[in-house]
Amino acid sequence: MKSKNNVFIYIFLVAVWIILLFIKQLAHDNLSSIGILLSAIDGLVALPLTVLVMVFLVGFFLDNREKKARKQQLMFIKSCMFRLEMRGLFIANFLALKSPLLTIGKIKSATLDELHKMREEANTIEYKSLEAMEPVIMEYTNAQSVWRSFMNIALEYGFEDIFQDMIHILHFISDVKTFRENNPGKMFIHEAAKNELLMQKVKNILGGGIRKYLDYIIELKEKQPDLFIEIISDY
Numbered sequence: 001m002k003s004k005n006n007v008f009i010y011i012f013l014v015a016v017w018i019i020l021l022f023i024k025q026l027a028h029d030n031l032s033s034i035g036i037l038l039s040a041i042d043g044l045v046a047l048p049l050t051v052l053v054m055v056f057l058v059g060f061f062l063d064n065r066e067k068k069a070r071k072q073q074l075m076f077i078k079s080c081m082f083r084l085e086m087r088g089l090f091i092a093n094f095l096a097l098k099s100p101l102l103t104i105g106k107i108k109s110a111t112l113d114e115l116h117k118m119r120e121e122a123n124t125i126e127y128k129s130l131e132a133m134e135p136v137i138m139e140y141t142n143a144q145s146v147w148r149s150f151m152n153i154a155l156e157y158g159f160e161d162i163f164q165d166m167i168h169i170l171h172f173i174s175d176v177k178t179f180r181e182n183n184p185g186k187m188f189i190h191e192a193a194k195n196e197l198l199m200q201k202v203k204n205i206l207g208g209g210i211r212k213y214l215d216y217i218i219e220l221k222e223k224q225p226d227l228f229i230e231i232i233s234d235y
Contacts, residue, residue, distance in 0.1 A: 090209070096127050100121040107217060122210050125207040131189070137188055148170065
């Protein structure tokens with residue numbers, strides 16, 4: 001809303017500037033124009049541009065400050081969710097990994113450089129087996145309310161990338177629930193293994209969860225080391 005208001009202000013100031021330029025040109029073309037009026041118009045022509053620059057700079061400063069504040073708030077919101085609702089999900093995801101080998105103890109004792117190395121290694125993730133992935137999928141399904149909360153927060157705070165991620169995960173959860181309702185007792189991962197695109201979706205979501213977790217842990221290590229210790233200790 002603020003950005004839209006700023007756009008209207010910019011358009012208005014540019015329109016005023018164009019009108020003044022037009023009046024100035026008419027005054028120049030009219031030999032009977034009064035010199036004082038022409039001088040006044042010359043001064044007014046520069047005014048909208050000056051105000052335009054000031055509005056832009058102030059708007060940029062305020063938007064940037066607000067964005068930083070929202071990111072700070074989001075960091076603490078994540079800390080609550082990661083410590084409570086999503087703890088089981090991340091532990092299950094770590095246990096299912098074949099590579100890279102990640103443990104809470106290893107993350108807790110790692111230096112910042114070592115965490116960055118873990119994050120780089122997590123770009124390529126391999127699970128122990130198809131069956132090992134099923135409990136992780138179920139943890140994602142059980143955390144459906146968390147993903148919805150994240151989606152609402154992202155929508156409220158204007159985090160488009162997070163909002164799209166949550167939509168993607170919720171669609172995936174819907175697929176899992178539909179399959180299990182229609183095929184009681186069967187594993188979703190076995191069905192996914194039959195479809196290359198669906199299997200890639202599973203890997204992207206589960207592997208993406210590992211990468212998002214490491215990104216957040218690195219952010220905490222850099223900006224909130226005490227909170228980093230608290231969250232890791234809870235695990």
